[in-house]
Amino acid sequence: MSLQQETATTSATRDLSGDALIQEVVDSFGGASPERFRVVMQSLVRHLHAFAKDVQLTEDEWLAGIQFLTRVGQTCTDTRQEMIMFSDTLGLSMQVIGINHPATDGSTESTVFGPFYVGGAPTYKNGDDIANGAPGEPCYMSGIVRSTSGAPIPGAILDIWQADSDGLYDVQRPELEAAQARGKLAADDQGRYWFWTVKPEAYGIPTDGPVGELIRGANRSPMRPGHVHAMVSAPGYKTVTTHVFLSGDQYLDNDVVFGVKQSLVGEFVRQEPGTAPDGRTLETPFYVAEFDFTLSPESTNGTSTNGHA
Amino acid sequence: MSLQQETATTSATRDLSGDALIQEVVDSFGGASPERFRVVMQSLVRHLHAFAKDVQLTEDEWLAGIQFLTRVGQTCTDTRQEMIMFSDTLGLSMQVIGINHPATDGSTESTVFGPFYVGGAPTYKNGDDIANGAPGEPCYMSGIVRSTSGAPIPGAILDIWQADSDGLYDVQRPELEAAQARGKLAADDQGRYWFWTVKPEAYGIPTDGPVGELIRGANRSPMRPGHVHAMVSAPGYKTVTTHVFLSGDQYLDNDVVFGVKQSLVGEFVRQEPGTAPDGRTLETPFYVAEFDFTLSPESTNGTSTNGHA
Numbered sequence: 001m002s003l004q005q006e007t008a009t010t011s012a013t014r015d016l017s018g019d020a021l022i023q024e025v026v027d028s029f030g031g032a033s034p035e036r037f038r039v040v041m042q043s044l045v046r047h048l049h050a051f052a053k054d055v056q057l058t059e060d061e062w063l064a065g066i067q068f069l070t071r072v073g074q075t076c077t078d079t080r081q082e083m084i085m086f087s088d089t090l091g092l093s094m095q096v097i098g099i100n101h102p103a104t105d106g107s108t109e110s111t112v113f114g115p116f117y118v119g120g121a122p123t124y125k126n127g128d129d130i131a132n133g134a135p136g137e138p139c140y141m142s143g144i145v146r147s148t149s150g151a152p153i154p155g156a157i158l159d160i161w162q163a164d165s166d167g168l169y170d171v172q173r174p175e176l177e178a179a180q181a182r183g184k185l186a187a188d189d190q191g192r193y194w195f196w197t198v199k200p201e202a203y204g205i206p207t208d209g210p211v212g213e214l215i216r217g218a219n220r221s222p223m224r225p226g227h228v229h230a231m232v233s234a235p236g237y238k239t240v241t242t243h244v245f246l247s248g249d250q251y252l253d254n255d256v257v258f259g260v261k262q263s264l265v266g267e268f269v270r271q272e273p274g275t276a277p278d279g280r281t282l283e284t285p286f287y288v289a290e291f292d293f294t295l296s297p298e299s300t301n302g303t304s305t306n307g308h309a
Numbered sequence: 310m311s312l313q314q315e316t317a318t319t320s321a322t323r324d325l326s327g328d329a330l331i332q333e334v335v336d337s338f339g340g341a342s343p344e345r346f347r348v349v350m351q352s353l354v355r356h357l358h359a360f361a362k363d364v365q366l367t368e369d370e371w372l373a374g375i376q377f378l379t380r381v382g383q384t385c386t387d388t389r390q391e392m393i394m395f396s397d398t399l400g401l402s403m404q405v406i407g408i409n410h411p412a413t414d415g416s417t418e419s420t421v422f423g424p425f426y427v428g429g430a431p432t433y434k435n436g437d438d439i440a441n442g443a444p445g446e447p448c449y450m451s452g453i454v455r456s457t458s459g460a461p462i463p464g465a466i467l468d469i470w471q472a473d474s475d476g477l478y479d480v481q482r483p484e485l486e487a488a489q490a491r492g493k494l495a496a497d498d499q500g501r502y503w504f505w506t507v508k509p510e511a512y513g514i515p516t517d518g519p520v521g522e523l524i525r526g527a528n529r530s531p532m533r534p535g536h537v538h539a540m541v542s543a544p545g546y547k548t549v550t551t552h553v554f555l556s557g558d559q560y561l562d563n564d565v566v567f568g569v570k571q572s573l574v575g576e577f578v579r580q581e582p583g584t585a586p587d588g589r590t591l592e593t594p595f596y597v598a599e600f601d602f603t604l605s606p607e608s609t610n611g612t613s614t615n616g617h618a
Contacts, residue, residue: 013562014569016400017407024567025400031528036370041527043364045399051356052404055349062396062405070392073382083379087371090354091325091334095361096371098326218350219340253322258333260323 022049075209079171081115085211088257106148107296108240111259116169121182129196130183136165136198138286140276145191148296152191156234159184167203199287200226202251225249237295244291266291331358384518388480390424394520397566415457416605417549420568425478433492438505443489445474445507447595454496457605461500468493468540476512508596509535511560534558546604553600575600
């Protein structure tokens with residue numbers, strides 16, 4: 001290469017702005033590996049720059065965004081994932097779920113994972129009370145875990161977590177030493193599960209952090225309709241991460257994270273004091289909810305990464 | 310509203326995916342205040358969702374992004390701004406600078422602010438050595454701060470910071486108790502400034518954090534050409550945040566943050582041991598750099614937020 005060519009080549013990499021800058025940044029990711037990482041990063045760069053250009057983002061706004069994202073990251077702890085909550089409130093989480101779970105095969109639909117899952121939940125057996133002291137009206141939940149073929153899935157694992165009657169998850173109560181309204185249990189040999197918990201109440205997502213400021217600035221309601229989280233899995237089946245929503249909840253059509261699917265609204269039926277479905281006698285009103293989960297075999301389409309049928 | 314109408318209205322807010330979901334999220338920001346916040350957030354939502362749809366983002370990729378951004382936030386400290394570095398390496402910072410500083414009025418061009426500015430830099434007077442013990446070859450910098458009218462600006466403030474010969478800023482050396490190669494000084498009554506420092510060396514941005522992983526994954530060089538940061542301000546003038554780049558640096562055409570502008574490349578001239586421009590005698594080789602800064606009056610266009618001419 002002659003000196004003249006060199007100069008011509010290099011001068012194109014200075015004084016970059018607008019579309020020329022975008023192209024240079026896109027090109028800088030041209031050697032990214034693996035290929036999928038390259039594709040994702042180049043698309044991210046194009047869309048991020050297009051956003052800045054479309055709104056003619058000011059430097060103060062850019063800095064506010066930097067500081068906001070920094071604070072979102074720093075608000076995250078072992079028991080609170082503010083960045084997921086940010087994604088949830090932007091509807092991005094549901095967009096990704098829609099892309100990956102078209103749910104056209106009859107399996108239970110998916111919804112947001114949410115920011116309050118923690119690993120290592122206590123193990124229970126069917127019939128136990130996973131509330132473990134959480135405040136709220138008693139609620140008996142039961143159902144069957146089935147394959148899309150209709151066959152029950154014995155031993156399917158249900159990982160359950162939910163808010164109590166104060167709208168709080170156990171991890172939002174730092175004084176607790178044990179999990180409440182959170183637990184794992186296995187379906188029986190006929191795919192049946194049943195347990196006691198408390199009625200899940202509607203709640204506002206935490207507004208004491210940066211995402212709360214965003215929601216207030218947008219004059220949006222922070223409320224979510226009451227729901228029980230369930231992550232249902234079994235060997236050979238795709239795991240379903242979903243909610244069972246509280247029927248009749250006033251926020252079913254105004255969920256701050258856009259997560260409600262009609263098929264996930266369970267029937268929570270109020271009962272007067274008396275005998276529960278498992279024979280237990282209650283002296284206070286209680287709720288009975290029945291919800292079946294349906295899993296699809298891992299081999300039903302080509303998107304499984306497990307590599308076995 | 311009849312019950313039937315209510316049902317029709319509310320059912321549109323469940324089972325959202327794809328473009329219907331985007332519209333619902335955009336609408337949720339319809340009441341955001343002020344108006345500009347609404348515009349920015351609605352555009353962000355559209356572009357973010359478009360990105361997810363374009364690449365058909367998987368849940369694993371979404372989670373990797375969440376975890377990456379969380380770690381970027383958590384890597385930030387009082388002396389390190391990893392989120393700015395992320396923006397810089399995506400070229401977003403330079404895009405925003407290009408939008409806001411077209412620099413068509415003859416003022417000194419702007420470039421990235423970078424992640425290493427800290428407030429409260431020590432004050433020096435002209436002729437002082439702001440290196441304050443930083444390792445490197447001595448470098449004498451001088452010039453004039455002028456208005457776009459050509460008139461010198463007496464008392465203009467220069468806020469200077471730079472890396473030393475190890476490619477490190479003082480804030481990257483936790484053992485230091487005082488600032489090095491960082492300081493503020495005022496131009497004299499003829500707009501002139503002069504000070505000693507060390508020659509700024511090319512360096513790699515910190516790669517021990519999440520942005521470093523991104524850069525490595527992209528097979529990109531982490532290097533920046535040597536430069537001295539300058540934030541130059543004076544009452545009645547728009548502040549310029551810029552660099553003076555080291556002439557001849559091998560990374561001028563491969564800056565990891567896309568920040569090089571030809572007009573900002575200074576002439577750093579190596580001198581044999583002897584007498585410096587200020588009469589000082591040096592027994593080692595040293596560098597002499599001259600660079601003039603030009604500020605535009607705040608009243609030259611309508612974008613000033615100060616509200617006075």
